[in-house]
Amino acid sequence: MHFTLRLISHMVYYQDMATDELSRTFSALADPTRRAILARLSRGEATVNDIAAPFDMTLPAVSKHLQVLEKAGLISRGRDAQWRPARLNAVTLAPAADWIDGYRHFWDRSFDALDQHLAHQQAQSTKGNTHD
Numbered sequence: 001m002h003f004t005l006r007l008i009s010h011m012v013y014y015q016d017m018a019t020d021e022l023s024r025t026f027s028a029l030a031d032p033t034r035r036a037i038l039a040r041l042s043r044g045e046a047t048v049n050d051i052a053a054p055f056d057m058t059l060p061a062v063s064k065h066l067q068v069l070e071k072a073g074l075i076s077r078g079r080d081a082q083w084r085p086a087r088l089n090a091v092t093l094a095p096a097a098d099w100i101d102g103y104r105h106f107w108d109r110s111f112d113a114l115d116q117h118l119a120h121q122q123a124q125s126t127k128g129n130t131h132d
Contacts, residue, residue, distance in 0.1 A: 021073070021095065022095055022096060022099060024071065024072040024073070025072050025073075025074065025092065025093070025095065025096045026096060027068075027072070028068050028069050028071075028072035028074055029074075029096070031065070031068075033055065033057075033065055034065050034068060034069055036054075036055075037051055037062075037065060037066070037069065037075075037086075038069070038074060038075070038088060040054075041075060041086060041087060041088040042088055042090070044087075045078070045085040045086060045087040046085060046086060047083050047084070047085055047086075048062055048063060048066065048084070048086070051066070051086065066086055069086075070086075072092070073089055073092040074088070074089055074092050074093070075087060075088055075089055076089055
């Protein structure tokens with residue numbers, strides 16, 4: 001009995017931790033600037049100055065966005081002399097993609113059902129108009 005409770009307690013802790021990681025990922029992705037930064041980093045590592053170039057914001061503002069992405073595990077930052085290049089950690093997006101994929105199946109089934117319903121409605125409408 002004690003082992004079962006301990007195992008359940010561990011499972012709840014693990015689920016809470018995973019949910020928290022997923023929440024951090026989606027929270028980081030909620031901002032369009034951070035999504036643009038990830039898109040830039042998908043082409044290769046870059047310094048803060050490189051990342052900041054297309055944005056109309058200060059370097060400290062860009063650095064704050066990078067901190068959010070780093071805390072979510074979406075990027076990592078290295079050390080190259082005085083530079084700290086950022087690079088994308090695409091593997092961290094896998095749990096979010098898996099979570100979304102579960103809903104994709106739901107929507108695929110829903111759209112298939114809608115297609116069938118509309119085809120049936122159209123067939124009924126065509127049958128009703130053949131008495132010309």
